[in-house]
Amino acid sequence: MRKFGGERLARTAAQGMLVRGERIRAPRLFPMKHHPHFPRSGLVARLALAVILGFSAAWLAAAGTTVKVTVLSTTDLHGRVYPVDYYTGKAAEVGLAKIATLVQRERKDDPDLLLIDCGDTIQGTPMVYYHNRRHNEPTDPxxxxxxxxxxxxxxPGNHEYNFGLAVLQKARSEAxxxxxxxxxxxxxxxKPAYDPYLVKEVRGVRIGILGLTTPGIPRWEDPEHYAGLEFLETVGVAEKYVRILREQEHVDAVVVAMHMGIDGDPALVEPASPLRPAAENAALAIARQVPGIDLILMAHTHRTVSALSAxxxxxxxxxxxGNHLVKAELFFAQEESGGWKLQAKSAxxxxxxAGIPADEAILALIRPYHDEAQAWLDTKIGVSARALDAREGSLRDTALIDLIQRVQLETGQADVSLAANYNRSAFIPEGDVTVRDIAAIYVYENTLYVVEITGAQLKAALEHAAGFFLPYEPGRTPAQLMNPEIPAYNFDxxxxxxYEIDLRRAPGDRIRNxxxxxxxxxxxxxxxxxxxNYRYNGGGGYTMLKGAPVLMRSGAEIRDLIIDWVTKNKTIPAEPDNNWRIVH
Structure with a gap:
């Protein structure tokens, strides 16, 4: 237990979690309100996990005619079908092929279930990169x-826009x-560029499904990737369409599928910051402010949330x-009028x-795409005199980050380069180096910009980056001072x-010499x-760089620029130049 704003916070699921004075309830099965068929005693509450214990059917039987609607959800699949880590070549307990096994099992119990994905789907692995950039003619995998x-x-999530509108629209047309x-x-x-909602009837019950996308896309994407589109703040839009679903479509329940989530610790919802604008993740705001919503399927933050109630x-x-599949269940009882009333829900x-096998039919369907990507990744393009890794790439200068910097400096004929540790697991072995090894260094679909700035702007950017470290505490190492709420890709x-980063000084005044x-x-x-391009558009709170005069832009992703550099130069420099260090 700890104090916040004068109130005690219970941190266990059984006790619930408090969000700015509002109790965010623990995962459980709970009724919509007191009802003669659903007595309060013994119904609410002592469940710490959102599981339906085998009593649900008997429990609902007392209500007369009842219907259960099952809603399954995936999100942030990021191009993962095969249970493999393409950057290491090793097995991984993720992917749509494994999810397929769970879905098929659920369909045996409920053939009428609903299956919804909440976005960031067509980007994120070398397999979908190869398809989208090098061989886009076949159907999107x-x-x-x-x-x-x-x-x-x-x-659609924000990463659906990474490859531009032509790739996005092609994938959309193939769904x-x-x-x-x-x-x-x-x-x-x-008007909406996509369908705003969908109404599905399941055994007589009308379910409205409303879609919402994070409006932060213009802060991260190049303008041509969303040309002709604007992204409205979501609370007002949700209110408008929930009213339409309730009053015009006469749905019995409203499900909001959103590519947004909850920032930070859900028990201490953090105020907006340049790193995390308020509208980027509006799940709680929508739950609190928009009446008529029953279930929200969240995304974007890469969190696993079994169930919260707000x-x-x-x-x-x-x-x-694809490391989890959400199963939500909505329980309805038929009223004397013939309509349906939602009485209880769980998630x-x-x-x-490892015990869940990959679905063989899905593997076979996607095998041509998988094999094509693997062949490309296994291509030998260079050599390294010794093994290199990025484990400490945010704590000291390393040869792997210097490789990114070198390519950016040479390609852009730049004076200065900014880069981050985009994959702490990146590893280059001694000896032969493959496309796979280099692709692991830079896992994002970023392109290169060269802009004109001043020395003052560069110092401001480096001071902002130094905020990656928490305020100094004697005896704590730089690794212990790394802020867990700031991803490594935002420490440039x-x-x-x-220069030096003096952690003993106050944030905002740490860059010395x-x-x-x-x-x-x-x-x-x-x-x-x-x-x-992410930095150029102000991503990560680097607002001092947004809108700087553009001197040059690359048409290729930075990942491809690095692959091309290694292919041409063959040997990867094995020693960093040690141009910066941390003082503590």
């Missing part, structure tokens, strides 16, 4: 697998189910990469593990200058700075 599994709907996003608006018409709304999230995030390091070409960097000195 994710849509192919999802069609086979009979998905009912999908919400046998609608993509839903009520707050993505076509500027030419002022304002009577059940929230749940299926993790990421649980079911984990994927610079090449082309030398910043030197360019042997002299202290003058605040007004003009520089050609190489960065990725």
């Amino acid at each position: 994710m849509m192919l697998a999802m069609n086979s599994l009979r998905y009912d709907a999908m919400v 046998s189910f609608p993509w839903l996003s009520a707050n993505t608006i076509a500027k030419s018409t002022g 304002n009577g709304v059940l929230l749940t999230q299926a993790g990421y990469w 649980r995030a079911q984990p994927v593990h 390091m610079a090449a082309g200058v030398s 910043l030197v360019f070409k042997g002299e202290p960097l003058a605040p007004g000195r003009k520089l050609r700075l190489a960065i990725n």
